[in-house]
Amino acid sequence: MKNWPGDPKNDEQKQTMEEIEANARLAVLDTAIERGLADIETARTHSAEDVLSELRERYKAMDQRAQSRNPTNDTSR
Structure with a gap:
């Protein structure tokens, strides 16, 4: 059976699952x-x-x- 342009089975239009996930x-x-x-x-930032x-x-x-x-745990390395 022939694949027609626009047919999702057309190899050129297939996207792999990896491509879909990457997108x-x-x-x-x-x-x-x-x-x-x-x-x-909008200046919603912090210096x-x-x-x-x-953090310190x-x-x-x-x-x-x-x-x-x-x-007794010495963490002053």
């Missing part, structure tokens, strides 16, 4: 980038200094909790 991942990435750019344009300071505080608190649970 879906790219669409998600494009959306995330657009959302990030919109955040930048790197503020973010790093917050969080990790310090995590380390203190771990030390209090296991005081």
Whole structure:
């Protein structure tokens, strides 16, 4: 049986599952980038200094909790 143009069985029009999944991942990435750019344009951002300071505080608190649970564990390498 002959495949006609526009027939989904046409080899030139077949997409592999990998191509479909890759296109879906790219669409998600494009959306995330657009959302990030919109955040930048509307000043919904934080400075790197503020973010790093917050992370230092969080990790310090995590380390203190771990030390209090296991005081013999030396993490000062």
